Amino acid sequence: MTSLPFRCTACGEERLVDERERGRTAYCHACGGAIEVPESLAFPEPAQIRAVKKFGLRLDTVLLLSLYTGLLPVSAACWWFAGRAIGRAEEAGLPVERQLRFTWMMSIVVTVGHALIWTVVLAAVWR
Ligand SMILES: [Zn+2]
Numbered sequence: 001m002t003s004l005p006f007r008c009t010a011c012g013e014e015r016l017v018d019e020r021e022r023g024r025t026a027y028c029h030a031c032g033g034a035i036e037v038p039e040s041l042a043f044p045e046p047a048q049i050r051a052v053k054k055f056g057l058r059l060d061t062v063l064l065l066s067l068y069t070g071l072l073p074v075s076a077a078c079w080w081f082a083g084r085a086i087g088r089a090e091e092a093g094l095p096v097e098r099q100l101r102f103t104w105m106m107s108i109v110v111t112v113g114h115a116l117i118w119t120v121v122l123a124a125v126w127r
Contacts, residue, residue: 002043008033019043065121072114078107 006017006026010033017026023039082104089096 002045004041004043006035006037006041008035017041068114068117072111072118075107075110075114078103079111082107 003016003018005014007014008028008031011028011031013028013030015026015029015035017035017037021037022041022043024037026035026037027033028035082100085100086096086104089100
């Protein structure tokens with residue numbers, strides 16, 4: 001059984017409308033006004049809710065996501081700084097150190113990897 005928040009048109013108070021009340025008249029808890037619950041009101045599937053709850057409550061997921069959110073700007077900054085350093089060296093006709101090129105390439109891999117992981121995670125949560 002799922003429920004959705006529904007706003008009373010008379011007083012603006014919000015109450016949860018049960019799936020059983022679909023197509024029926026519910027009454028506002030605040031003012032007692034009638035709330036017509038449309039038959040077409042789309043309730044989320046229980047499986048969908050469980051997935052979001054499970055995702056939201058797991059500490060390891062939260063820690064992993066915070067790690068990713070922290071690392072993404074760092075790897076993007078490495079990409080930018082290393083790229084600029086290589087560009088300046090090449091402009092000046094100086095040799096570019098292998099480590100610098102490696103750092104630049106790895107930061108691109110890590111940044112793109114993070115972006116892909118984020119796309120997959122966000123697509124899974126807000127499908
Ligand atoms: Zn009301």
